[in-house]
Amino acid sequence: MDINKIFGAFNSSSRDEGNWNYYQQPSPITVDEDHPRYFIKMFTKMVINYTGYSDKIIDFFGSADPELDVKNVKRAGECMLYERAYEYITKIDLHDEYHVKIMFQEKDFKLKEALNKTLFYFEREEEYEKCAFLKKYLDFLNFSS
Numbered sequence: 001m002d003i004n005k006i007f008g009a010f011n012s013s014s015r016d017e018g019n020w021n022y023y024q025q026p027s028p029i030t031v032d033e034d035h036p037r038y039f040i041k042m043f044t045k046m047v048i049n050y051t052g053y054s055d056k057i058i059d060f061f062g063s064a065d066p067e068l069d070v071k072n073v074k075r076a077g078e079c080m081l082y083e084r085a086y087e088y089i090t091k092i093d094l095h096d097e098y099h100v101k102i103m104f105q106e107k108d109f110k111l112k113e114a115l116n117k118t119l120f121y122f123e124r125e126e127e128y129e130k131c132a133f134l135k136k137y138l139d140f141l142n143f144s145s
Contacts (some may be wrong), residue, residue, distance in 0.1 A: 015135065036092055036102040043088040045112035050081045082121045085114070086130060094140055103141065112143045 027031040032038060054077060062070040093099045115138050 015127075035098040036096075037106060039088045040103060040106045041093045043085050043118075044106075044110050044114045046085040046088070046111055047083060047117050048075070051117060054078075054081075082118055085118060085120065086122075086134075089115075089118070089137065090133065092137070094136070107141050111141070112138070116145065 054074065058070055058074050058077070061073070062068050092103055094103075115134055118140070119131055119134040122128075122134065
């Protein structure tokens with residue numbers, strides 16, 4: 001898109017002269033969606049953000065529509081969230097030195113909280129294979145649960 005052509009369409013000779021590069025948008029930041037840091041950050045962000053905002057959003061919609069089955073909406077939302085978050089964390093390979101390095105760089109209380117909340121969810125759902133997988137990550141990072 002050329003800003004000079006846009007201004008030229010309005011027959012404004014004062015605007016179609018000069019350099020209008022400052023109107024151009026900066027190039028978007030490229031995100032590598034196959035990077036272990038991306039997987040860890042997405043896992044953590046999804047779990048932490050959902051648990052912080054889900055009740056407020058569901059209550060808002062519940063008050064807007066009294067016939068809405070808030071309990072089922074919350075259950076479906078949790079299921080979708082934790083399944084998707086689990087997909088991200090399973091992409092971390094503990095046998096890959098680079099993945100391990102990144103995982104330890106991202107080791108913080110938010111990651112621990114996200115792992116524990118996800119583990120707790122899958123315990124309630126009795127998906128013990130997923131629990132064992134998450135526990136392996138908690139132990140690997142020396143988080144005490």
